[in-house]
Amino acid sequence: MGSRVTLRSVAEAAGVSTAAVSYAFNRPQRLSAEVRTRILAVARDLGYAGPNAAARSLRTGRANAVGVILTTELAYAFRDPYVLDLLGGLAETLAAGRTSLVLIPFAPVVAGLTDVQVRESLDAVHRAVIDGAVADGLTDAHPAVRALADRSLPLVLSAESSAARCVLIDDRQAGRTVGRHLVDLGHRDLAMVVAAPDPPGRLVPTVDEATLYPYSRNRLAGVRDALPPGARLRVVSGGGNATGSGHTAAAALLAGGDRPTAIVADSDVLAAAVAHTAAERGLRVGHDLSVTGFDDVPLAAAVGLTTVRQPIAEKGRLMARMLLDPAGTPNRVTLPTHLVVRSSTGPAPARRAGRTLT
Known part of the structure; x- marks a missing residue:
């Protein structure tokens, strides 16, 4: 086997x-x-x-790269509209600073993993040659976040943090806004479809809310805040944030005669799948069943979803600026959201399953 080619051997061969x-x-x-x-x-x-790159970063103290922690399969980043918008905002700002983007996968479910499995998942975090990182949807307690903190790397989260910088939206208030909209339309029998850290398409009829992503817990809490006494809210999941999960959850909720009059989904991907499943069963979305989403990705307008708009790309741009220019940016930013009302919501049907709704 020949000797390894180095920078010095190239210099000698080129005479420089x-x-x-x-x-x-x-x-x-x-x-x-x-x-x-x-x-x-x-x-x-x-x-x-x-x-x-690793050797150069040791010499210069900079890798000129920012990591993004993904608690999903790597391929998910290239098909989920929210993640695509977030990465687009990050890349736009990082490119101007000649800084690369490194995607770092992490096991989506930590609970139940052995210590060895957690260490294997952390290996990518420990080995990443980066100057800082973004962790969307994770808290200070997550092993990946703790590992980055142990490396003393600058970190920006999209959840409340006592140690890192953060770019937030008020998910709980946004949930209240959705809940009030449906209550004002007369809905008192609601269900919420949430993304859970489980394989897409696997029904989770009894959701352990403590295991949900922070944004899901807060949006669910906000919807509950808005409901009057006597209203009903069922919570179900079909797994991770994917079309198959929405279909699975909707099929369970719409089976039989005791279906809700409104279904709140904690993403537009899930909501669009719920609406499609309802239509397949002959229900008129916005008349027989109201459906809401969250994010206002392009899919939402295409299918007429009532949803909460959040500035996803701007969130990514701000996260990148916080890492590139810590002295010139605040430690915490809360971005605005607002409700976009479209055709997927309407007045509650007067009667459902043989009883009058008031």
Whole structure:
């Protein structure tokens, strides 16, 4: 086996200094086009891909990269509209600062894992060559957040934090707004479909609310706050935030004669699936059944969802600015939300399952 190609061996083969090879990869403006082209050609012939990022970060004290903790499968980040908007906002700001984005997967469910399994999941967090990180939907108590804090890395969360910076929305107040909207329309028999840290499509008829993501707990609490005495609220989950989960939860709620008159979903992805399932069963969404979502991603307008709009991309941009410019940004920002009323909500039906709703 041949010896490993290094920056020094490229320099010797090209007849230049090691600094010149480093400049060719990292500071091309410091070399003439002719010299840089020659160095890169020699590097390519020798199979040298460039200076090691981890080693460079040790020398300079910077990796020029920000991590994003994902408590989902990595592929989920590329199909969930909320995550895509958040990553887009992050990338927009980071690109202006010539900073990369590193996606760091973590086990979606920590409860029940052995110590060895938790350590394996933490390995990616420990090994990540980053200057700081964003953790969306996680609290200070999450193992990934604690691991980043142990590394003394700057951290921005989207949940309340006593140790890290945070960019928030008032999820509980947003839940109250949705609840009041439905109550004002006469609804007293409601259900809420929440994303749970379980595989998509697996019915969770009895939800352990302590295991829910912080945003789900707060939105659920807000809806409860808005309900008058005597109103009913059932809570069900079909698993993680995915279309299949919404279908599963809706099918359970709409089976039989005791269905709710309104279903609140804690995301637009779940709400759209609920609405689709209802329509498949011959229900007119907005008439026979009201459905609401959360986020106001493009999907919501396309299917006429009443939903809560939050500035997702702006949240990502602010998180990035907090990491890039800590001295010039506040430690805590709460972004506004507002209710967008569309055709998926309407007055409660006068009668349901043989009883009058008041």
